[in-house]
Amino acid sequence: MPAASPITAIVVAYDSAEVLPACLSALAGEGVPAIVVDNASGDASATLARGLGATVIANAHNEGYGRANNRGAASCATPYVLIVNPDVEIRPGAAEALLAAAERYPDAGMLAPRIVEPSGRVFLQPRSLLSPPHLNRSGAIAVPTGDACLPFLSGACLLVRRELLLSLGGFDPAIFLFYEDDDLCRRMRDAGHALVHVHEAEAGHGRGRSTAPSPGRRFKARWHLAWSEGYVAGKYGLPRPAVAKILENLAKAAGYGLLLKSEKMFAHAGSAAGALAWRRGRTAMAREGLEALS
Structure with a gap:
């Protein structure tokens, strides 16, 4: 990526100190500056993020995933925001591949990389409560072998046109957690924008490791x-x-x-x-x- 990146990464952290260093290091390796929105973590998430060069927005309360991402998007000025879960590590070349795809598909509102889990499985989210019934088919999901339009993309890693995101009101602020990415995908599609799975971009995802369990x-x-x-x-x-x-x-x-x-x-x-x-x-x-x- 060039020195003045057109992308700012937004990483929402909540007791995510275990996984933040790898996430932020991967972003830095791609030349993508990061804003970490810390949702009142009880661990060293905010301190670690500052030490790794990220800009930190420290919320006084845990405001939830959507609201925290909205705060991050509102505070940056780049044409694109890359929404990244703290347990996601983008692979080399992923940011450039996503940006190239955004320029290649000007009707795309959001773009997502291939998200690979530790087992090697590619995670896709083409089904949803908010999807028309004819798209919620049972059975195995075929992983695209190239770029593809999908009805939904996972909120774990999304490249979004910032002005479009803001014009749609960002993530629904009424939702604290879950379905906020499905809802945003639905509103993007309803507004006439494609959701694109980008084959050449890859990110690793340690699912469920963003926050320590209890x-x-x-x-x-x-x-x-x-x-x-x-x-x-x-x-x-x-x-x-x-x-x-x-x-x-x-x-x-x-x-x-x-x-x-x-x-x-x-x-x-x-x-x-x-x-x-x-x-x-x-x-x-x-x-x-x-x-x-x-």
């Missing part, structure tokens, strides 16, 4: 997953999550509690609680004490 975080994650599912269903006029599923999760939580399997108990309890909260009209931001924030 039973409390498992409950919170599943709460937000269930709440966000209800929220986006309502937003796009899709069927509401079934009451039977809530009851099933409550029963499973009780069963795993009796078996002293705390991680599974917290997971199913979180799913039931998040769905119930959405049905009762409680917002994700209210749960996190963020409603007063802009």
